[in-house]
Amino acid sequence: MRLVYAFDEQAPGGRELLGGKGVGLAEMTALGIPVPAGFTVTTDACRETMRTGEVPEPLWPEVDEHVERLQDRSGKRFGDAHEPLLVSVRSGAAISMPGMMDTILNLGLNDTAVEGLAEATGNPRFAYDSYRRLIQMYGEVVDGVEGHLFEGELQGLKERRGIRQDVELTADDLRELIGTFQSIYQREVGESFPQDAREQLQRSIRAVFDSWESPRAKVYRRTYDIPDDLGTAVNVVQMVFGNMGDTSATGVCFTRDPSTGERRLYGEFLLNAQGEDVVAGIRTPEPIERLREILPAAYEQLIETLDQMEKHYREMQDIEFTVEDGTLYLLQTRTGKRTAQAALRIAVEMTGEDLISREEAVARIDAGQLDQLLHPMIDPAAEVEVVATGLNASPGAASGAIVLDADLAEERGRAGDDVLLVRWETTPDDIHGLVHARGVLTAHGGMTSHAAVVARGMGKPCVAGCEALSIDTGARTVRIGDLELNEGDQLTIDGGTGRVIVGSVPLVPPAIDENFGTILGWADESRRLRVRANADTPEDASKAREFGAEGIGLCRTEHMFMAADRLPVVQEMILASDEKARRSALDRLLPVQQGDFEAIFEAMAGFPVTIRLLDPPLHEFLPSVEEATSDAMRRRIEQLHEANPMLGTRGCRLGLQWPEVYEMQVRAIVRAARAVADRTGDAPLVEIMHPLVGFAEELRRLRELTDRVAAEEAEVEYSVGTMIELPRACVRADEIAEHADFCSFGTNDLTQTALGFSRDDAEGKFLTYYLEHGILERNPFEVLDREGVGDLMRIAVERGRGVDPELKLGICGEHGGEPRSVAFCHEIGLDYVSCSPYRVPLARLAAAQAALADEGVTSVAVGG
């Protein structure tokens, strides 16, 4: 097994072996695009190192051999006093983890070589600047020296010289700084800065391997569901220099606008700088268009190259480039991250440009990311006080309490508060705070700064580079002009416009825009799964239709019982001492329920509506013992108290013991259906669903009850089914299917019973512990536990369909709108998924992607 491949070699593996960056460099090399020479150390080497704790024996000899090749090709040599070979060492995992892994530039410099570089380039200032950067980066990355020790000295020197920009420092200043930095290194590390380039290289490669296991890398992987055992590749690239003077530059750019998706060059650059300066957000870069004025030839070449690359990759590319003394080099390319809005526009336009097919367009959209488009926006009608404007770095609006550090953001976010993380700039160490904040506002950094990139990825609103902002982390205040805000004060950001607004403002849900509609239309052509919504009110039902729901998969009737005007009657029903009194209260509830159902049927005309009969235990409709308003109520509350209400008298157990309740509901449904049919001429498609069935006999009796009551009313078509939300119901789905026209998996409860996790008692308690400590990778209430709950579902599908191949099967737990879970539902052959109205578009897309995956059309992994 070879562990190292040069960029111009054909490696026996792709992204998994070489990492995204390595593959990109190799591909660009093959395409004839100007790329520096170099080689890639494979992920195999990293994995082996993680496994054994030592780098594999053949690694260093192979690296030596490739360094030799580099030296031969370039005529430069490691540590040479005249023509020193300099390389960068860059991590590159199979899946992009921006800012997570470490990079070291200018490797190969030492006290001798720096003079050689000065001589060879005729640019001592550049040579010294490169060396001091190496000492700093190497110190930080390889030996863990605190970065501020170096930065402090740099800052101090600039202050002493009375200058603001690094570029104003002279060669002598920088030589002085090299001495200072070496002393810091000596002091902190306990040995002098290594002069042997080979030692520098080996220790750097090893440091990249180790950074895979760093806490921030782990947090990122957890957040993005990236497996822990991929490992990273390491790229060793011959240095090209963007900091060789005013004919040099370095920058990043996208082939399309990652925020809107517009087809235009989009990026930033810094003149006379090294690449890290751009992404680190330390200097605010200039827009890419300025490059046309400053270095027109390089700009033209960049345009041509990017066009060539987009045609090759058939995807929007995110590249890093360097212009070294007028010559363009591409250092990296990867599929560009983008907002959901941009993703849709790009997919639609690339289809129009005949770059990709409709199916590919659909397959490429990250369904999870679309969620951000379905987040609330600031109500256009609201009067808002805009106090500042920054970059519209990640769309969507968010209100929340100002929080000035990531730890507090996490703490308050966990506690259920809406918080905005407000920082000068974020770093990878702030990830945990971003995860728990509603949005992020930074004073510094551009559209490609850490905060912007991460927020876009998470689908969270971000306003970046809002320079009006001044933050005092000591006093815990934020100043915007004359306005002083305290930590905890409410603030709103609009990531779509960059506006910063004082206070909370009303938010509205956005409509689906044209591109979104186009993609969803294409998705609908591909998917097999039907998509329904969970909706309990006519308003929800209308919203669901708007989002393309093809029916209601779960209409919960208990919410109707909770309404303020009905609760007293419901309580009267529960407190009734005999069946007669109970029936009298129910008689009064009947017309109200009927009204609810009529409105829902009309909103869903032409589509099926699944109504679930009363599910929660009766005590949920009564106040706490302390709040009881009578002795009878107190007694009843005590009598209804349950040790484990999740597993108590609820669902069909209630319906069987107090049949008059379900009888009333069935009557209301049937009458409503008749009334709507008479009024509109359209008979509603009624599905009556009995909850919490574990035994076929329960459903048999309830079906009998349903048919009996329906037969007493006007003629109406309906079907009868059940939730499958108990493990027993899964294994006995064959028997249950004999009495069911349809079954709907209630995966919320099924997760609770299959795992023995009470959601109320798990989240924020042991489940949080499990997630934080890696005992579980994902919250099974958010992403379906495919191996456990999913396996029970698979058994149920097999057994249910074994008895009745036509059995209609769906899911109506919250998982029904979660893309990975939707894919699973497709895989096991369900007929439909049902989710909250706002998630219907995601479900439509996820369902299409699952179907396309069956045909081999899969998404290109975004990033690299």
Added chain:
Amino acid sequence: MRLVYAFDEQAPGGRELLGGKGVGLAEMTALGIPVPAGFTVTTDACRETMRTGEVPEPLWPEVDEHVERLQDRSGKRFGDAHEPLLVSVRSGAAISMPGMMDTILNLGLNDTAVEGLAEATGNPRFAYDSYRRLIQMYGEVVDGVEGHLFEGELQGLKERRGIRQDVELTADDLRELIGTFQSIYQREVGESFPQDAREQLQRSIRAVFDSWESPRAKVYRRTYDIPDDLGTAVNVVQMVFGNMGDTSATGVCFTRDPSTGERRLYGEFLLNAQGEDVVAGIRTPEPIERLREILPAAYEQLIETLDQMEKHYREMQDIEFTVEDGTLYLLQTRTGKRTAQAALRIAVEMTGEDLISREEAVARIDAGQLDQLLHPMIDPAAEVEVVATGLNASPGAASGAIVLDADLAEERGRAGDDVLLVRWETTPDDIHGLVHARGVLTAHGGMTSHAAVVARGMGKPCVAGCEALSIDTGARTVRIGDLELNEGDQLTIDGGTGRVIVGSVPLVPPAIDENFGTILGWADESRRLRVRANADTPEDASKAREFGAEGIGLCRTEHMFMAADRLPVVQEMILASDEKARRSALDRLLPVQQGDFEAIFEAMAGFPVTIRLLDPPLHEFLPSVEEATSDAMRRRIEQLHEANPMLGTRGCRLGLQWPEVYEMQVRAIVRAARAVADRTGDAPLVEIMHPLVGFAEELRRLRELTDRVAAEEAEVEYSVGTMIELPRACVRADEIAEHADFCSFGTNDLTQTALGFSRDDAEGKFLTYYLEHGILERNPFEVLDREGVGDLMRIAVERGRGVDPELKLGICGEHGGEPRSVAFCHEIGLDYVSCSPYRVPLARLAAAQAALADEGVTSVAVGG
């Protein structure tokens, strides 16, 4: 399909087709034993009638044909004025349901035929008595006339005549009674008593069919797990008369003593009476030995016949006989019901007599019934006040509050009170009260009375025929001599001796007697399943060894935490504000736990001991909020409060979050094992069990913790395993098995999660409703839900053994001692069952029976 078979025909089916009674009559006929002629209407006919609501068309023609045959053989004719044919109509299901189904005697009599009978027998008194009986029985059974209407008139007449016994009534008295009874019939039914024998017969057969669906029959079937769809056969038997005078008699007897099992004739008879008089307990019968004096020839013939029958059936028989004018007829035979003690003795002795093999002896014992031998008995050392003595009708002792009717017995029994049902005599309508009483005491009736038969079957203590007892149901008092007791007062009965004792008395567990020991020894030779006990204390462990347990399958450590001297330290541990304080409390618990384990290891020397680490949620060790003794405690109680503690932070979730708790326990176990090994030279067989695992990763980490702590201590052998008590653990048993040396099904919790039944909230609430209303046939917490929970277990076994064919699997839920559940465990290939020490003998027997069933050795259904 033929629906009727004569006794002397070869029918194409056995008990299922002809019922137990029908098969017995046919077999006896074939053996040449004197049996009256007759025929059997099959269960097919009954089932078809239940299904369609109408008797099948071919039935009456077939019945007519067989009646014709009877007439031809006997020379008598239905309704004949000189030689009338009389028959009895008797129900007979495949499984005996004593007292549940109805019988009509003397059918065929009418106003004409009764005179013919008087003339033919020369005994008008007998003829009139037979006819008035027919009117009464027919009225009650076929037309639902209240029995007391007839009895009242009979009683009234006897009072007017100044006589006490029915036999003292003259022919004229009886003729008068016939008129009165016919008037009652006319008044209640609205038509005159049918004179057509064919109509009488048809309506009687139909009434027997219908009685299968009577409420009391249904209750009986539910109690004894008899399927509802068997149906009953109907036997039409030519009448022979035990009431033809003093050379006639009727009686019942057993070939062995059903109470002790002794090999001797055991039974009772009445001279000049019909069969129903004996079983109904209306007249107190004489012991069978008296028959030798009164009718010596018939007695000799009876002895010979019974000997022949026992040799044929190789089982103790329970027969009904009638002597008609000196001639013996057998009317019925069935396998005799018996006490557990008798069952053991009969099985052992029949093996000694070479009637049956050891394996058959083992297979024949009803493991469920053995439970009664393991019930408490009156402490021989206790001073008791015996106030009366009755018949020792069903062994075992019981104390409880006196209750005078079945409804109240059920109500108070359900409420958890210990009650004794005290009745003049019980009837089938009292079944529901018997089910809920600890025992039954009757003032009247013999060893074969209803109360005695049913109590023996249920394994409940019964003292019958305690004539000193006088019951006033109006005043709700019981008098015994001068002593007056009120309903609700405590009373004790000893069903083994017949003693009735005032107040509650101390009870002690009985030891296993010789026959029991013999059977268990034979059982041990046949079984494959190992049997362990659930034991938390050295005392339980010793008791378990005594009962033959081969190890401890579940040693719960939480009980050790609950002991009064430890609870304060446990609470200190829970209330500790940091890990250090927690560890300090744990350090003090360690030596105490170690002591517990040492004692248990010594009691179980040479056998494995499975110790389950702490399982319950921590709040179980704290008082209620109201009882908190400090603010800190109150806060902690509130913090630990859970909405559904069953599904909360318990089991391994606790152990993973507070590893120091499990570390302490592992340390205590390992040190105890070392200490015992050093002291005794015998290394304990230690199995450490982690509860509530749902994910393989949980067990992987806990195994790591276990091994790490053990490695810090002295060298000790142990194995590590888990409970399988979550549905997820069942479907992922393959992954879990990779980290487990053994798995033990915790079927209590598995039942709760698989069914979504909180036991606390189900029993006495919806589960009781389900059982009463037939939604469930059995309480799944008592008898394993084979189709649901069992199916999950089967999946777990398959998947776990798929990974590790040597995986040791057991069960330690309460089901581990329930015979049907043990059979299931055998069937799915578990290695052992574990149950409470007192149930170990049952489990040993049930395990043997399951293994024998594999070889085709099954028990003969008791009853018929």
